[in-house]
Amino acid sequence: MIIVMKKGATPEEIQHVIDRVEEMGLKSHPIYGTERTVIAAIGDKRGVDVTFFTAAPGVERAMPILAPFKIASLEVKKERTEVPLGRGVTIGGKRIGVIAGPCSVENRDDLLRTARVVKDAGAVGLRGGAFKPRTSPYAFQGLEEEGLKFLREAGDETGLAVVTEVIGENTVELVGEYADVLQIGARNMQNYRLLRAAGQSPKPVLLKRGFSSTLQELLLAAEYILSQGNPNVMVCVRGIRSFETYTRFTMDLAAVPALQEQTHLPVVVDPSHATGKRSLVTSLCRAAVAVGADGLLVEVHPQPERALSDGAQSLKFDEFETMMKQIAPVAEAVGRTL
Amino acid sequence: MIIVMKKGATPEEIQHVIDRVEEMGLKSHPIYGTERTVIAAIGDKRGVDVTFFTAAPGVERAMPILAPFKIASLEVKKERTEVPLGRGVTIGGKRIGVIAGPCSVENRDDLLRTARVVKDAGAVGLRGGAFKPRTSPYAFQGLEEEGLKFLREAGDETGLAVVTEVIGENTVELVGEYADVLQIGARNMQNYRLLRAAGQSPKPVLLKRGFSSTLQELLLAAEYILSQGNPNVMVCVRGIRSFETYTRFTMDLAAVPALQEQTHLPVVVDPSHATGKRSLVTSLCRAAVAVGADGLLVEVHPQPERALSDGAQSLKFDEFETMMKQIAPVAEAVGRTL
Amino acid sequence: MIIVMKKGATPEEIQHVIDRVEEMGLKSHPIYGTERTVIAAIGDKRGVDVTFFTAAPGVERAMPILAPFKIASLEVKKERTEVPLGRGVTIGGKRIGVIAGPCSVENRDDLLRTARVVKDAGAVGLRGGAFKPRTSPYAFQGLEEEGLKFLREAGDETGLAVVTEVIGENTVELVGEYADVLQIGARNMQNYRLLRAAGQSPKPVLLKRGFSSTLQELLLAAEYILSQGNPNVMVCVRGIRSFETYTRFTMDLAAVPALQEQTHLPVVVDPSHATGKRSLVTSLCRAAVAVGADGLLVEVHPQPERALSDGAQSLKFDEFETMMKQIAPVAEAVGRTL
């Protein structure tokens, strides 16, 4: 921690900060500059917050030196994590894993048809929401347990790993009975009760970035899960909120290498939610593969305009197949396989 | 709903959209312009989503005409809602209600001292977190039920209404046993399970705006609570995330009159979280009163630099008293009382 | 400057940074922590950029300690600057100065009528654009010199100070012949050629914050003007761009006290551009006065719906008069006058 004193801070104020630093078990190291005094607080204490110092008299600001996450950090674990999806498939290795399916599970037949198509085209996972967190209380909220059963059936028939969302701590156990991977949605990225419950589950977790969360906050949310003992966490980039309105969110692809230089966890990209526009999804899938993503999460629907949610961003079957054909040579160009 | 067709949309595509509109129980009204065809879909159906149309072939975009919330809307209920805090005090009337206290409940003595000071200075509510949603799993997470007991004791002694946070659907009942008002934090604004549980509680709810949520999303979150039968919802503006880093968040005070022209619910302002800087809180309290806020939520701590959370933005006792003295004439200037 | 080395930086990399620090005329001060080495670079050199160090091998990041502006800084000049508008009126003292008028000068009669009304209601300055920077090349671009003449006439008749925009370095001289105050618009805040030309003018400058500029960038833009010898700079807060779409921009009122704790320059607030909505302007004027603004910039038009630009945010004459009556008691409540 670096604590910058205000210009004109008194010797008493400086001493007070030094005392506080040492009281917290850190070593203080004051540096007397021409305009300001700076105090470096040395030691490895992640519970110590900058605000403990910014609240002290005479302090201008305090800046952390260490990243606040630990288990998720590349400094702690150098080798990349490969997360097993539970069907002999992993995400995080040389092979790029594509997880595809409808936004919501709407009925058994559509789901089965979709699962077969995405499997044939090369996907390794089946996505689909049974519990849907919707902005409006008047929108379709999902089939709940019935949807989970359809997903399980489709997974069993096709051999695809089932990825579906948990929306509250009380849904973790039930969803865990049917799914291969628990998805935590963007709106729940800082639902700490849910993160803990997911951390205590034996299932791998796909954690989506909150649409206004920093990369550091995403890794801290992953840390909540990891710190409960579940090592199988994938982080998923899905666009952030910005001033631009042409796309639904802003696809921040630099986040992929930026995460990979901070964490060993696999990084998945969701271009469907990022753009909200079917016409942009395929080119962003290519870009995600080129930038180095470990996996893709893509929405596919047999008849997007009949979808009960997110039809505008869902690929049709033939569009999905085209996309898969387009990303294959890009994967090869960057030394990966599909 | 207004559906704008692409330039060059075929007659079949136009007819298809018209059919879809009518299939949804709306009346269609096509307008053939010089460059584009526009289809107006008429009727009062809030479950109909723009994406049902943007996914159809030949459609460029669709724009809703009606606000998607109903019970929260000023169009549905013209008179302003006054929310009873349960101590003979209401928020939403002529009197501006100040709710003050520490970020977290840390121990009994500090809480009681703080409660007495804020009561004497004119507050009507006592805030303090017993369950704390913290960004880092290594930070202080709150005293939980013990904290609730301290809050209840402080509320009983001083006559202040107790306002404290619920962080998951499972905490609603327990918190409801001790608190007068349930607070839903910014990170949980779209935790729909929690919103529902709060909607089924008999206690009034203080709903904070997510730091990257639009006003419309905030009112839709309020709608979740209202639609479960709980009419006592206050919305709280607490700063949004922007590119500016000098303050912790960006205090969007225009949100106060902007909300008041859309909803009858009382609007509370939290300048502590908005700025993250003690030095800015008092002037923003004045501004919040001047702009027309119905209430203030302010962090106060006996010794901010010893606070286990958010010390940098907590007022000291004398600063809180000064603030209360400064806002009194401003309240009078805008025809309100404290 | 604080330079944080990567974990595992080699002794050679550390020595190299120390050498670079000293080469730049700063004193280096290395601190060897448990996980990382940190090097403090001491000395007062504002031309030294953090990127000189972040580009060196083994460096994780570099953080400046000093603010990069100097003449604009409250540390360099403690007493508040009062900017003379040239009509015996100043902005920056106890009296809050209201500058009002149409977005664009459209014709002589409307301008004169508006000038008389705002003068009678208590304004000290007349705003109005003769050169208009418009997003679209097909929109009205202003009356240019003719508009300046109308402004001068209206200023002479009413005694209001004339405030009007310069949109390129070549317009500074011409505008300076007619205007009392040069306004630099948000889109030109980082037009450094223009800032320099304004810095060489004898006229005071009203510098608007770019809608996506940080407070630090605003103060650096002011520094450009000040560093050319013109001491009379007012900074103007006018809303920033965020994800919220209900208002045109997001009115960041915390910027007022945040600027005042960093600079001695007067701070003016423009709620018209910030919100883009007439219905919100009056309450934000009250808030701006309450938060401590030194001046207001408000759009007024005899018939807003006939305005050639920005009609939606312009107050009508009676609305302006009401606003002035409402802010008077607020000004008094905060110890200011109108």
Next chain:
Amino acid sequence: MIIVMKKGATPEEIQHVIDRVEEMGLKSHPIYGTERTVIAAIGDKRGVDVTFFTAAPGVERAMPILAPFKIASLEVKKERTEVPLGRGVTIGGKRIGVIAGPCSVENRDDLLRTARVVKDAGAVGLRGGAFKPRTSPYAFQGLEEEGLKFLREAGDETGLAVVTEVIGENTVELVGEYADVLQIGARNMQNYRLLRAAGQSPKPVLLKRGFSSTLQELLLAAEYILSQGNPNVMVCVRGIRSFETYTRFTMDLAAVPALQEQTHLPVVVDPSHATGKRSLVTSLCRAAVAVGADGLLVEVHPQPERALSDGAQSLKFDEFETMMKQIAPVAEAVGRTL
């Protein structure tokens, strides 16, 4: 234009809007819904602004139907524009053009060395600033005309097209004497005087997106240039400002296909400014090629840590060569060449 009336708008207010629509030469088409009346204004008038209607009594909001740009629009010109850089090279065709070089021209030798290296590695253009718009008045401002001479010499020797920045209308002629392509920087994207001057130049223009400008504003800025008669405009995506601080800006790669579905102009990507981090540039170059960019703008410096500007984001010579080798197979995978 679609004009939505407020609930409860009177027949007079509705009639008034209808009159205004017709007064502007548009045809009005009122639709009487269950809750609101909507008026469609039909006709092709790009000068008519939504605010002409939002300022009228009884109007809730107005929404444009047509994009406000015309010459830049794909609707007006279907075939993709290929911009000749003046050395037998074009941008916008099958071949992806890489423009590389230092942020600023610092001295003759470094520039010549860099030009030779980037040429050998496959670049078609040489970038380098002679006039530098810098945030701080104390930072290096460029070599001005001397820098232009070095650029010309390097261009002549290597056969690279010279791309360099114009920072004010008065620099356009001088820069045009030396450069093959005029670059307009992000901070000047809405410097309309400069856009016009560039529109009157015979040289092609590389127009960078303002870091907080929407795609529509970017295309309107391009329209300023095009409307002056210069058809050779390339738009350049270079990251937008968001809340994330890990990278300098947020690289919005979805902007590439989003622009390509709206305009026929070539789209160039600048990953150096977007990220501000050398470690992320190469992977984003791959992604930019995969997403469909027509060109890349990349900063290269013989010794980045000695760079007078932007060293942290400049590639070293060997890094640039590696990048070029990595993008070649990606270009092939998407059916392009280098």
